[in-house]
Amino acid sequence: MFIMLETVGKSLLVFILAGLCEIGGGYLVWLWMKADKPLWYGILGGIILAAYGVVATFQPAGFGRVYATYGGIFIGMSLLWAWYVDGFRPDKYDILGALIALVGVCIIYYAPRT
Template sequence: MFELKTIALFIVTAIAEIVGCYLPYLWLRQSASVWLLIPAAFSLALFAWLLTLHPEASGRVYAAYGGVYVSAALVWLWAVDGIKPSVWDAAGVACTLLGMAIIMFAPRHA
């Protein structure tokens, strides 16, 4: 089963990935400073390192991370971009998390 520690690791990993991609976006599309590429590179390196801390590198673990990533991306949309997610966004997150839960917690035959 998942522990709170694992879920927290997923959340921190997702934030590192989002920040690492968002900062170059600001530079390329919003005319922000090129200096944003330095923290972006640091954030993406942190993201790669955090991936090594996950319980195992398997499809099921990545499915769980994907569900957390989608959720974090919509929180980012609201908190950073100031765009309130729609009911459809919330439904999409719910479907993603439900799919992740089915993959992670389905009965397994040894």
């Protein structure tokens, strides 16, 4: 049981790190393109986005399952990022949708396979 929890914990940390890279990098590119920030925002954002591609490979599962799971985690992290960084306030439907996505991806990634 402890080993399973440790494995889940490690994979969640990798998913969160990947999410921070993708959302943070994308946000810097967004600021460069939409908020007239300097070019270096876009360049740094691109580098961080490339790091996301590397970080995702640290997961032990195959590409399809990792990216499907990451998609649901990305939904929740995007709402949290927008709330914390942009002042966006998710409503009950945003939260419900994110929770449904997270339950779904936990089934995809963590369900025991025979």
